[in-house]
Amino acid sequence: MENEAGALSRVAGLFSARGYNIESLTVAPTEDETLSRMTIVTRGSDDVIEQITKQLNKLIDVVKVVDLSEAGHIERELMLVKVRAEGEWREEMKRMSDIFRGRIVDVTDKTYTIELTGAGYKLDAFLEALDKGAILETVRTGASGIGRGDRILKL
Amino acid sequence: MELTGAEIVVRCLAEEGVEFVFGYPGGAVLNIYDEVFKQNKFKHVLVRHEQAAVHAADGYARASGRTGVALVTSGPGATNAVTGIATAYMDSIPLVVISGQVPTAAIGMDAFQEVDMVGITRPCVKHNFLVKDVKDVAVTIKKAFYLASTGRPGPVVVDIPKDVTQHKTEFVYPKKVSMRSYNPVIKGHPGQVKRAVQMILEARRPMLYTGGGVVLSNASEELTQFARLLGFPCTSTLMGLGGYPATDPLFTGMLGMHGTYEANMAMQHCDVLIAIGARFDDRVIGNPEHFFQDGRRIIHIDIDPTSIAKRVKVDVPIVGNVKDVLAEMIKLIQASKEKPDQPALKTWWTQIELWRARDCLKYDRDSSLIKPQYVIEKMYEVTRGEAYVTSDVGQHQMWAAQYYKFDQPRHWINSGGLGTMGFGMPAAMGVQFAHPEATVACITGEGSIQMNIQELSTCKQFNLPLKIILLNNRYLGMVRQWQEFFYGNRYAESYMDALPDFAKLAESYGHVGMKIEKPEDVEGALQEAFAMKERLVFMNFITDQAENVYPMIPAGKGLSEMILV
Numbered sequence: 145m146e147n148e149a150g151a152l153s154r155v156a157g158l159f160s161a162r163g164y165n166i167e168s169l170t171v172a173p174t175e176d177e178t179l180s181r182m183t184i185v186t187r188g189s190d191d192v193i194e195q196i197t198k199q200l201n202k203l204i205d206v207v208k209v210v211d212l213s214e215a216g217h218i219e220r221e222l223m224l225v226k227v228r229a230e231g232e233w234r235e236e237m238k239r240m241s242d243i244f245r246g247r248i249v250d251v252t253d254k255t256y257t258i259e260l261t262g263a264g265y266k267l268d269a270f271l272e273a274l275d276k277g278a279i280l281e282t283v284r285t286g287a288s289g290i291g292r293g294d295r296i297l298k299l
Numbered sequence: 300m301e302l303t304g305a306e307i308v309v310r311c312l313a314e315e316g317v318e319f320v321f322g323y324p325g326g327a328v329l330n331i332y333d334e335v336f337k338q339n340k341f342k343h344v345l346v347r348h349e350q351a352a353v354h355a356a357d358g359y360a361r362a363s364g365r366t367g368v369a370l371v372t373s374g375p376g377a378t379n380a381v382t383g384i385a386t387a388y389m390d391s392i393p394l395v396v397i398s399g400q401v402p403t404a405a406i407g408m409d410a411f412q413e414v415d416m417v418g419i420t421r422p423c424v425k426h427n428f429l430v431k432d433v434k435d436v437a438v439t440i441k442k443a444f445y446l447a448s449t450g451r452p453g454p455v456v457v458d459i460p461k462d463v464t465q466h467k468t469e470f471v472y473p474k475k476v477s478m479r480s481y482n483p484v485i486k487g488h489p490g491q492v493k494r495a496v497q498m499i500l501e502a503r504r505p506m507l508y509t510g511g512g513v514v515l516s517n518a519s520e521e522l523t524q525f526a527r528l529l530g531f532p533c534t535s536t537l538m539g540l541g542g543y544p545a546t547d548p549l550f551t552g553m554l555g556m557h558g559t560y561e562a563n564m565a566m567q568h569c570d571v572l573i574a575i576g577a578r579f580d581d582r583v584i585g586n587p588e589h590f591f592q593d594g595r596r597i598i599h600i601d602i603d604p605t606s607i608a609k610r611v612k613v614d615v616p617i618v619g620n621v622k623d624v625l626a627e628m629i630k631l632i633q634a635s636k637e638k639p640d641q642p643a644l645k646t647w648w649t650q651i652e653l654w655r656a657r658d659c660l661k662y663d664r665d666s667s668l669i670k671p672q673y674v675i676e677k678m679y680e681v682t683r684g685e686a687y688v689t690s691d692v693g694q695h696q697m698w699a700a701q702y703y704k705f706d707q708p709r710h711w712i713n714s715g716g717l718g719t720m721g722f723g724m725p726a727a728m729g730v731q732f733a734h735p736e737a738t739v740a741c742i743t744g745e746g747s748i749q750m751n752i753q754e755l756s757t758c759k760q761f762n763l764p765l766k767i768i769l770l771n772n773r774y775l776g777m778v779r780q781w782q783e784f785f786y787g788n789r790y791a792e793s794y795m796d797a798l799p800d801f802a803k804l805a806e807s808y809g810h811v812g813m814k815i816e817k818p819e820d821v822e823g824a825l826q827e828a829f830a831m832k833e834r835l836v837f838m839n840f841i842t843d844q845a846e847n848v849y850p851m852i853p854a855g856k857g858l859s860e861m862i863l864v
């Protein structure tokens with residue numbers, strides 16, 4: 145979409161005004177500074193998704209819309225998890241992070257902050273696998289997506 | 300030469316060929332008003348309430364086909380305009396609304412008369428802009444007019460901070476503007492158009508369902524030619540009335556909640572439904588589940604893809620401008636050797652005539668009370684069906700739609716989508732400005748007229764000879780009707796006590812007032828009023844309080860579940 149003030153609120157407003165759900169929404173500028181790119185994760189029947197696509201296209205600030213889920217695509221989300229890292233947990237948290245290919249990016253004598261990237265379900269699985277008592281804080285970016293191969297969203 | 304933002308605003312409006320700006324001044328737009336004062340390219344119409352400014356611009360747009368322009372100040376001026384903007388949005392009317400804003404440095408500071416106009420209007424505009432730099436004023440106004448009037452039309456708000464109207468820059472008005480993210484489709488997809496024509500030629504029980512898109516697209520001629528070429532029955536939504544001549548035998552009347560029996564039955568029982576610039580509104584088809592009919596195929600022509608397959612699944616969607624698509628279809632039909640099955644069509648018409656024979660719009664003509672339907676019928680005769688008619692919202696609106704037979708487009712002007720009481724008189728002002736010589740009438744109720752009664756003053760200032768037809772039933776009649784039908788006659792707050800003497804009220808504003816209490820006086824009074832070409836006449840008809848609008852489909856029911864008289 146056009147990299148204009150207010151473009152984000154038009155999209156967010158559309159979803160709330162028409163009762164569509166947003167599971168996540170990410171937005172950032174692109175290599176073309178006049179454009180920004182948004183990935184929205186939403187759920188609905190085929191009819192609802194069709195309406196959402198049309199309604200998004202109708203917004204003047206929206207330049208192009210693709211439904212990534214229609215074909216092969218890659219979806220990634222980044223999560224930071226702060227966990228307890230005292231006593232027996234210190235070794236356990238390191239091990240879990242390694243299994244899920246996480247990286248410990250901040251260390252104190254009581255905590256680790258683990259960075260993990262992957263599809264949403266992988267991040268969910270990591271949180272499932274951790275002892276609930278060990279989780280102090282989580283923050284997730286929401287998904288970013290891109291088509292596989294030569295499926296390219298560009299002007 | 301460098302001009303101030305305010306000068307640029309005024310120059311842009313002149314460049315766009317704007318004839319009238321409907322507005323109301325205030326602090327944030329004083330610089331603009333100073334430039335309005337100094338110019339003579341367009342006329343400024345001072346209303347008495349900003350809502351009326353927008354409705355007047357809207358009425359002007361509907362009657363003329365051009366973009367209406369309103370100018371309001373920040374804060375309360377802007378919020379007063381919102382109902383007008385939402386009204387235009389729901390009916391797809393091209394407007395440019397310029398609102399003042401507090402100076403850029405004060406934005407976000409809870410400054411005096413600050414509201415987030417762009418935020419407030421976002422869900423009820425086609426697009427809106429906050430202009431933060433004087434260099435952007437001209438191009439933004441150009442874009443605003445372009446967006447408002449092309450594709451599916453709609454209102455566009457341009458919010459301009461006061462300091463931007465003071466700053467200076469070189470003025471260049473762009474000749475053209477294009478936006479990479481906005482490319483409305485005009486011509487229908489050739490493959491889809493062909494498929495549709497094939498389906499049309501195979502139809503045995505066809506029905507044309509036409510709407511506001513026909514009027515917006517100036518496609519009445521094409522529609523008329525198309526229907527006559529095929530001999531197909533035609534109905535219209537409330538918004539489409541006049542798009543097809545109502546006195547033509549192919550016309551079955553309005554459809555929907557208060558539509559005719561024949562139109563609704565034909566709509567339900569046809570085998571090929573051709574929807575043309577109509578959006579399957581809930582007031583039209585009721586419950587989509589009841590509307591569904593096995594074996595009926597639907598062709599849908601609309602310029603806005605979101606209108607298609609929104610409430611009803613369609614077989615042949617055609618995104619495009621009605622005028623272009625119909626012209627293309629006419630060509631294909633004329634070139635084709637096939638013709639619709641004539642005996643089947645004849646059988647279908649026999650059925651429709653049987654439905655028509657129910658005479659669903661009959662009413663008691665011998666009553667000793669004034670029947671509202673009778674007033675409209677007589678008014679139709681007195682004006683020879685040629686008046687521009689605006690209305691407010693309620694029972695009177697439905698009677699106007701049912702009994703005034705509109706043969707021409709842009710002559711019936713009402714708020715369908717938002718249903719805004721208070722629309723009628725200010726809209727009529729805009730219509731009269733668009734057509735100074737024409738007869739313009741506003742059909743209203745005593746509830747609705749009081750929502751913008753102050754505009755009688757504007758009418759005096761500008762000598763607008765409107766004819767106000769008040770169907771005074773001393774009730775919020777449409778509400779009372781629902782309470783009678785669905786709430787066990789509990790008339791909660793639908794009775795209007797302490798009404799003014801409307802004739803005297805009109806006189807106090809400098810107009811002519813009349814009160815008509817007997818059926819035998821109706822025709823004479825109308826003749827007298829419409830003969831007064833130079834004066835606004837306010838006609839207070841004391842009508843039968845208990846009259847209801849028939850037919851009626853209860854909300855949520857199907858088209859064939861009508862309540863008839």
Ligand SMILES: Cc1cc2nc3c(=O)[nH]c(=O)nc-3n(C[C@H](O)[C@H](O)[C@H](O)COP(=O)(O)OP(=O)(O)OC[C@H]3O[C@@H](n4cnc5c(N)ncnc54)[C@H](O)[C@@H]3O)c2cc1C
Nearest residue numbers: 510511512516536537538555556557578602621715716718
């Ligand atoms: C009290 C009350 C009672 C009502 N009862 C009824 C009733 O009984 N029957 C009824 O019909 N309505 C009724 N309405 C009105 C109803 O609410 C809707 O406003 C109306 O039915 C919508 O009309 P439409 O489908 O023609 O669409 P419009 O709102 O006129 O929309 C026009 C459609 O055409 C499309 N379009 C615009 N320009 C073009 C173009 N150039 N080319 C192609 N397509 C174009 C638009 O995208 C849109 O989809 C009532 C309203 C009120 C207030």
Ligand SMILES: Cc1ncc(C[n+]2csc(CCOP(=O)(O)OP(=O)(O)O)c2C)c(N)n1
Nearest residue numbers: 693694695720744745746747774775776777
């Ligand atoms: C601004 C606004 N408020 C409320 C309504 C709900 N409403 C629809 S019709 C109606 C009654 C209108 O009364 P009146 O103008 O007297 O017309 P009548 O139905 O009696 O002909 C009301 C209150 C509305 N449409 N608009």
Ligand SMILES: [Mg+2]
Nearest residue numbers: 744745774776
């Ligand atoms: Mg009333």
